[in-house]
Amino acid sequence: MTDTAQPIRAAACERVARALKDAGLEDTIREMPASTRTAEDAASACGCAVGQIVKSLVFRGKHSGRALLFLVAGDNRLDMKAAEALAGEPVSRPDAAYVRAETGFAIGGIPPLGHDRALKTYMDEDLLDYPLVHAAAGTPNSVFSVAPDALKTATSALSGPLKEAAA
């Protein structure tokens, strides 16, 4: 490959790239040689703190029936009570088929944007403490980097406390 050649990316990454472009964000998608499936994997691949990794967790609103997306800092566990308080409705954990159908992506590579249909999104306020965060770009070995406030704007997310208190 020459320096000018465009790498061929997975179709799932291309969908995230389109969403980044639409949001007016830079295409910072990188496909990694190693897995970025877990927050720890992604942090070591990116050489960043685990807290800078954005976990994209899909739940189902019990009242609205809609898929809801929670963006949680990699070192935090999502507190269900906090999630329900921010979403304003009880939520349940859906199965993988539901997640796939609602987002168009498989668990392990779910990005915070670029879904088949826009998801109502809630963001862990701890993510806003970092200058830059890294999120899955559609596959279990790709990430993109973005300023957290720009990600919040692009996803029309509501931010608030979402982390479980340390045990």
Added chain:
Amino acid sequence: MKPLAHRRAGTAGKPPVLLIHGFGGRMETWLNMEVALERDAALLLVDLPGHGRSRDSHEPVGAGQAAKAVAATLDHLGGEPVFVVGHSMGGAVGAVLAMTRPDLVRGALLLAPGGMGPEVDAAALRQYAREYDLDELARVLRRFYAPGTRIPRGLVEELAREREDPATRRAHGEILLSILKGDNQHTLSMQRLGEATPPIHVMWGDADEIIPSAQLANLPENVTRELLPGIGHMVHLEATQAVARKLRTLIAEAV
């Protein structure tokens, strides 16, 4: 006139925004915009005559008559002027509303609007109107999006289910008779559009295969415009954030 089927969303007390879907659509097609604008606007969504939940309550009609039904709905809800976002046929409806009832329109954002020139892919519209074979429908839908855009299977299934009902196909067929003139579409008066008083902005994708973006050149001077590279006919779905940003700007400029 009876109000159209409608629904409120977004945040009450924020600037009022009316979303008007395109031919063969329904208010649910605005889901992405609804999520994007949730905290910026008091949204009002309608089903145009002959569409969705207005299919049986309102005779299937073209854009001019549909604009009257939209105006009657706004009047019914108190007559507060709104920002209008209209896609395709809904864009033509928004344009007519701005021309005929400027008292109801604070500004209009028209996405790949109908009626701005005669050219249209009539064959694609005819098939889209009545197709309920999943593969065939998925195939014709490809023309509505820029190449490479993924079309969610769930969307194809919903559209097919709607079209399995002969009453839907009949209503769509009636509306097409009002929209099309042979293999062209009826056009609005560019002179009257030029005399419209509300601010009007048009966004069009340069990869639009249904209504060519070259029709931007037909628009009168008072209409501001922008061409979106790599975007097809489904501007609200393919460039949701770009549309939301522009709408926020229009609202900020008007306040």
